[in-house]
Amino acid sequence: MKITQVRLGRISTPLRVPFKTALRTVNSVEDVIVELHTDTGAVGYGEAPPTGVITGDTTGAILGAIQDHIAPALLGRDLDEFEDLTAAVQKALVHNTSAKAAVDMALWDLLGQKYSAPVYRMLGGARKNIVTDITISVNPPEEMARDARTAVQRGYDCLKVKVGIDPELDVARLAAVRQAVGRDIKLRIDANQAWNAKQAVRILNQMQEKGLDIEFVEQPVPAADLEGMQYVTRHADVPVLADESVFSPADALRIMQTGAADLVNIKLMKCGGITNALRIAAAAEVYGVECMIGCMLEAKISVNAAVELACAKKIITKIDLDGPVLCSEDHILGGAVFDEKNITVSDAPGMGIQGFVPGKVSYLD
Numbered sequence: 001m002k003i004t005q006v007r008l009g010r011i012s013t014p015l016r017v018p019f020k021t022a023l024r025t026v027n028s029v030e031d032v033i034v035e036l037h038t039d040t041g042a043v044g045y046g047e048a049p050p051t052g053v054i055t056g057d058t059t060g061a062i063l064g065a066i067q068d069h070i071a072p073a074l075l076g077r078d079l080d081e082f083e084d085l086t087a088a089v090q091k092a093l094v095h096n097t098s099a100k101a102a103v104d105m106a107l108w109d110l111l112g113q114k115y116s117a118p119v120y121r122m123l124g125g126a127r128k129n130i131v132t133d134i135t136i137s138v139n140p141p142e143e144m145a146r147d148a149r150t151a152v153q154r155g156y157d158c159l160k161v162k163v164g165i166d167p168e169l170d171v172a173r174l175a176a177v178r179q180a181v182g183r184d185i186k187l188r189i190d191a192n193q194a195w196n197a198k199q200a201v202r203i204l205n206q207m208q209e210k211g212l213d214i215e216f217v218e219q220p221v222p223a224a225d226l227e228g229m230q231y232v233t234r235h236a237d238v239p240v241l242a243d244e245s246v247f248s249p250a251d252a253l254r255i256m257q258t259g260a261a262d263l264v265n266i267k268l269m270k271c272g273g274i275t276n277a278l279r280i281a282a283a284a285e286v287y288g289v290e291c292m293i294g295c296m297l298e299a300k301i302s303v304n305a306a307v308e309l310a311c312a313k314k315i316i317t318k319i320d321l322d323g324p325v326l327c328s329e330d331h332i333l334g335g336a337v338f339d340e341k342n343i344t345v346s347d348a349p350g351m352g353i354q355g356f357v358p359g360k361v362s363y364l365d
């Protein structure tokens with residue numbers, strides 16, 4: 001199976017409501033689509049969103065990285081060179097993890113198709129069903145309470161609550177959400193780097209003293225502040241999960257070796273795809289550190305790839321794969337079934353993606 005064409009396109013998917021974090025506000029999901037065409041007719045699918053505030057990747061950068069650097073390293077090569085192909089993706093240029101992730105997942109899709117096996121089974125096949133949380137955007141407390149109630153009515157029993165815009169409001173935000181949803185709903189929070197270490201400890205301990213029962217806090221302090229992360233991990237009465245602090249397998253190892261966080265968030269867009277995500281999962285198994293699998297604001301192809309990984313690896317115990325359910329439309333055919341919080345992986349060969357609703361992808365060629 002030889003790679004004959006790397007086809008690129010763009011797809012836009014509207015959100016149900018604007019998505020707001022301490023880092024950005026977005027109204028739609030904008031993705032780059034990658035199709036790896038082969039001489040057998042098989043097509044591998046990949047996708048990458050431009051999350052400039054986290055990865056530094058813009059739409060133009062993702063397209064340019066693939067077109068000018070990654071595609072030339074793959075064209076004409078046989079899938080039997082799989083190890084070398086995945087390495088070529090990572091070595092084609094530095095950074096640009098979203099572009100790498102899109103192409104890496106398309107290669108895994110092709111591998112599964114070639115051997116008629118679902119990717120999650122090739123990687124371990126731990127389970128077929130997972131349950132995701134859903135994100136509550138950061139807003140005034142009463143608006144967040146209303147959004148949390150709506151999420152619970154949709155069947156979600158675990159909410160990821162965004163905080164960090166005007167931190168003085170964060171305790172009130174969580175109190176309003178807890179009051180709205182009752183004690184049986186799990187609440188995890190994501191500050192997206194908004195606090196400093198002492199502020200984080202103060203806010204988190206206030207939340208726990210008020211009995212708000214926070215499961216864990218995601219990325220309380222700036223990504224590069226590993227000492228700050230360690231300080232919060234040691235002093236706050238809430239487990240800490242590293243998100244923006246962990247891009248590469250080396251980042252994950254550093255966090256685990258220094259005890260800078262209790263948990264790590266694997267995202268394909270940060271680590272450059274399934275190949276590196278497997279390395280992070282392996283390190284986490286060695287260190288006994290549980291992982292979350294997360295997503296950016298992404299539609300179904302790349303979140304589907306994350307589902308394949310989550311269904312393969314038991315060390316991934318926390319699921320934040322709500323990209324597709326935050327969208328009001330689905331333009332992608334095949335793949336996992338997203339039935340609100342319940343996600344069922346596809347048993348089709350590869351990743352089970354069958355293409356797009358006609359007219360929804362704007363191809364570059």
Ligand SMILES: C[C@H](N)C(=O)N[C@H](CCC(=O)O)C(=O)O
Nearest residue numbers: 051135294295296297320322323
């Ligand atoms: C969508 C997911 N639940 C999430 O919250 N991801 C954010 C980043 C999303 C973005 O800005 O696209 C995170 O975990 O920080």
Ligand SMILES: [Mg+2]
Nearest residue numbers: 190218219243
């Ligand atoms: Mg996060």
